[in-house]
Amino acid sequence: MMPTILHISDLHRTPGPRLDNDELLTAIINDSKRWEHEGIPNPDLVVVSGDLVQGVGTDTLDPDDQIQAQYEEANEFLLRLAEEVTDSDISRFVIVPGNHDVNWDRARRAMRPLDTCPPRINSLAFEANSRTRWNWRDQKAYEIFDENLYGARLQTFRDFQECFYAELHMSPLHRDNDSDLVYFDYPQLGLVVVGFASWHGNDCFCTVGEISSASLSLSQKLLSASQSPIAIAVWHHGVAGGPRSIDYMDETMLHKLIDQGFTVGLHGHHHYPAAAPFEARLPNRTAMTLVSAGSLAVGDRELPMGENRQFNVVVIDPDSAKVTVHVRAMSNAGVFMKSHRNDFGGNSFIELDLPSAPARPTAPSDIQLVDDAMTAIADERFDEALDILPKINCSREREKRLIQIEALSALGRHNELLEFLNPPQNADEVAKAIALLLDAGRYDDAKKQLETASSLIDPILHQDLADSIMAKEVNQ
Numbered sequence: 001m002m003p004t005i006l007h008i009s010d011l012h013r014t015p016g017p018r019l020d021n022d023e024l025l026t027a028i029i030n031d032s033k034r035w036e037h038e039g040i041p042n043p044d045l046v047v048v049s050g051d052l053v054q055g056v057g058t059d060t061l062d063p064d065d066q067i068q069a070q071y072e073e074a075n076e077f078l079l080r081l082a083e084e085v086t087d088s089d090i091s092r093f094v095i096v097p098g099n100h101d102v103n104w105d106r107a108r109r110a111m112r113p114l115d116t117c118p119p120r121i122n123s124l125a126f127e128a129n130s131r132t133r134w135n136w137r138d139q140k141a142y143e144i145f146d147e148n149l150y151g152a153r154l155q156t157f158r159d160f161q162e163c164f165y166a167e168l169h170m171s172p173l174h175r176d177n178d179s180d181l182v183y184f185d186y187p188q189l190g191l192v193v194v195g196f197a198s199w200h201g202n203d204c205f206c207t208v209g210e211i212s213s214a215s216l217s218l219s220q221k222l223l224s225a226s227q228s229p230i231a232i233a234v235w236h237h238g239v240a241g242g243p244r245s246i247d248y249m250d251e252t253m254l255h256k257l258i259d260q261g262f263t264v265g266l267h268g269h270h271h272y273p274a275a276a277p278f279e280a281r282l283p284n285r286t287a288m289t290l291v292s293a294g295s296l297a298v299g300d301r302e303l304p305m306g307e308n309r310q311f312n313v314v315v316i317d318p319d320s321a322k323v324t325v326h327v328r329a330m331s332n333a334g335v336f337m338k339s340h341r342n343d344f345g346g347n348s349f350i351e352l353d354l355p356s357a358p359a360r361p362t363a364p365s366d367i368q369l370v371d372d373a374m375t376a377i378a379d380e381r382f383d384e385a386l387d388i389l390p391k392i393n394c395s396r397e398r399e400k401r402l403i404q405i406e407a408l409s410a411l412g413r414h415n416e417l418l419e420f421l422n423p424p425q426n427a428d429e430v431a432k433a434i435a436l437l438l439d440a441g442r443y444d445d446a447k448k449q450l451e452t453a454s455s456l457i458d459p460i461l462h463q464d465l466a467d468s469i470m471a472k473e474v475n476q
Contacts (some may be wrong), residue, residue, distance in 0.1 A: 003189040006043035006085060007312040009073055009236075009268025009293040012100050016299035019309075021077045023334060024297060028311070029084055031328055036125035040326055041086055044189055048271025049268040049293060050156070050198075050236030056105060063105035064156070071160045077166065089170055094182055096195040098236035099202055099209070100245065101157040107203035110150035120228040126246065128201025128210045129383050130212040131413075133204050142205065143432045145302040147416075152249050153203060155179075168451045172224070178390055185226050190318060192228040194219050194262075196350040198235040198249055209249035209269075217391040220260050230316065233262040233354055237277075238270045238292060250257025254288060261473035264289045264316070264323060264353040271295040272307045274343070275325040275350050280442060287355040289323045303410070310339065366392050401425070405432065414440070422427065424449075427457045434465055443473045443475050 013019065019459060036042060053070035056063040078093065088094040111133060118124065118132055121141055124418040125134035132352065133142045133265075144150050158175070161182070161186065165171055179206040180197035196219070200212040225232060248269070258280045265278070265288050274292040294310030303309070307329040317321050326349040329339030338348035369392045376385035385407045389400050408417040414436050421433040430453040437446040447468050 001042055001189065002318075003045070003186075003191050003230075003316045004041040004043045005232075005266070005312075005314040005316070005361060006046045007049065007266055007291065007293045007314050008296045009049040009311075010051040010098070010271055010295035011048070011077065011297050012295075013052045013070075013297050014054055014072070014302050016301045017336075018299060019074065019297055021080065022202070024077065025080055025084070026336055027336045028029065028081070030082075034337060035313060035326065036161045044079065044092065045186070045191075046085055047091045047193070047195075047234050047266050048095040049234055049266055050096050050097070051096070051100040051268065051295075052160070053100055055100045055103065058104050058108040063103070067103060067156050068132060071156060075160060075164065088260050091163060091172070091184065092165070092442075094184060094193050094234055095152070096162060096182060096234050096236060097157045097161075097162065097180070097197050097199055099207060101154075101200060102199055102202050102204075103156055104204040105153075105206075106149055107153040110144055110146040111205075112145050114141045114143055117141045124208055126208050126280070128206075128208070128212070129197070129387070130201075133203065133205040139347065141296040150203070154197075154199065174218055174322075176214070176386075176390065177213075178212045181215055181222070182216055183219075187228050187229055189228050190228055191232060191316075192223065192226040193234060194222065194234045194462040195234040198237040198267075206231075208245040209235075209247065209374065210397060211235060211249070211253055214390040215388040216256055216260070222399045223260055223435050224460065230318065230354070231260070231262045231357065232264045232266065233257045234266045236269050237284065237394055238267060240277070240341045241288075250373060251278075254278050258288050261357060262288060263357050264291070266314070268293050270304070271298060271302060272304050273312060273325070273327045273339075273341070275308055275323075277352055287353075289352045289354060291323075291325050293330070294327070296384075308339070309336075311336075316354060318354070321356070322351050323354050324349055343439075353370050364391075368398050369404075370396055373403045375398075377403060377406055377410075380410070382410045402456070405429070424453050424456060427461055430456055431461070433464060434469070438469065441476065443476070444471060446472075 003072055025222060050073040056066050061396060082090060083089050092280055120132055124130045124132040131144045172182045172184050174183055182195035185192045196211045196215055198209040198211050199208040235247040239249050239251040249281045273294045276290055277292045278288045291314060294313045296309055296311050311325040311328050327339040328336045330336050340346055340348050344350045373388040374383045385403055389404055392400050418436050421429050424433050434446045434449055450465055
């Protein structure tokens with residue numbers, strides 16, 4: 001058996017000209033007869049590596065309505081494609097988001113300009129967990145002040161994804177605030193596929209691609225339970241860019257994926273196809289077959305010079321340990337056919353080695369994770385400590401809570417800390433919350449906190465805290 005994947009990406013429609021669903025589907029279906037005649041197997045799976053919609057700008061009227069209409073068009077296309085390719089079996093579709101799937105309008109409304117530019121703006125503006133951004137258009141620093149609205153920049157895609165997979169008996173989606181995964185195990189094909197969201201920290205001002213550490217941790221746990229020998233990772237962003245580009249993912253992310261046991265990586269974003277081995281000098285793994293798909297549907301102005309609309313058919317042969325990538329490109333007449341490429345030696349396909357699959361590492365224990373987080377605190381790597389916490393099970397809730405309080409306090413994220421401490425769980429937390437409220441000049445809130453948490457503290461501490469509140473209020 002040679003598992004075969006129809007790999008499409010960057011479905012977002014742009015003018016010049018703009019293709020509708022009928023044109024796209026007709027062209028793909030007609031080409032499927034050609035590639036079958038050429039000896040290319042019919043696809044077992046469909047991978048969609050992001051950018052389902054074009055999105056809208058930050059100054060668009062009715063942005064939510066426009067984005068919703070775009071997702072409805074994408075949904076119709078994918079459901080009709082499923083009828084043709086997988087006999088409407090949605091479990092054979094792996095769909096991940098791209099940067100265009102981030103709602104820029106919501107991201108922008110969650111930010112406000114700062115009066116002064118903070119230090120380290122050149123790095124803070126591009127860090128996923130930073131609350132600071134930089135807008136080159138007005139040359140101002142911005143802060144993310146509305147966490148709920150900022151988080152909602154991802155919600156439209158998430159809603160689409162949940163709706164698309166809603167009929168499946170078991171949801172393939174694994175997500176929380178910091179992780180977004182779609183996971184499918186296909187033992188009959190010998191494949192396990194994990195789809196990552198490379199949009200961690202991505203918004204209207206920060207276009208860097210990144211996969212959250214929480215997603216990587218969850219992926220490791222899921223992979224460790226699979227017996228399928230070939231692990232495929234799917235995401236959106238490329239791992240290289242020009243000297244004036246920042247919209248790509250650090251290639252060190254590939255080292256982490258390889259270390260988890262992934263041997264094939266599929267992505268999009270750059271609107272041109274590519275396939276090559278990626279070398280990483282790791283103790284237990286040295287390579288990943290990295291495949292990029294061109295854009296299926298953008299207009300001519302969004303295509304790199306010399307490129308057309310494209311998709312890939314990826315054939316995996318475990319017996320010969322080969323991966324063959326066939327590129328199909330649209331002619332000026334709107335017909336998909338094999339694409340002879342200079343970077344493939346004039347061929348329409350390229351054959352690469354399938355790296356051998358190592359034994360996948362098991363997930364670290366909760367004790368090890370707690371120790372790692374405490375070490376990060378001791379080394380003043382507070383953001384890293386916070387990233388570790390979602391990986392720890394609730395059986396270590398006390399240690400997790402102590403680490404989170406210390407990290408948020410050290411980072412000066414006092415509003416988040418106050419939310420976390422509401423309600424407090426012990427006397428120390430009561431004292432901490434009241435101290436933060438007093439520092440913020442919120443004396444009435446401090447009094448309410450003392451009153452509602454009185455059962456957690458002894459009379460002596462209660463009096464000390466009441467005296468502190470009174471003294472602060474008198475001296476304000």
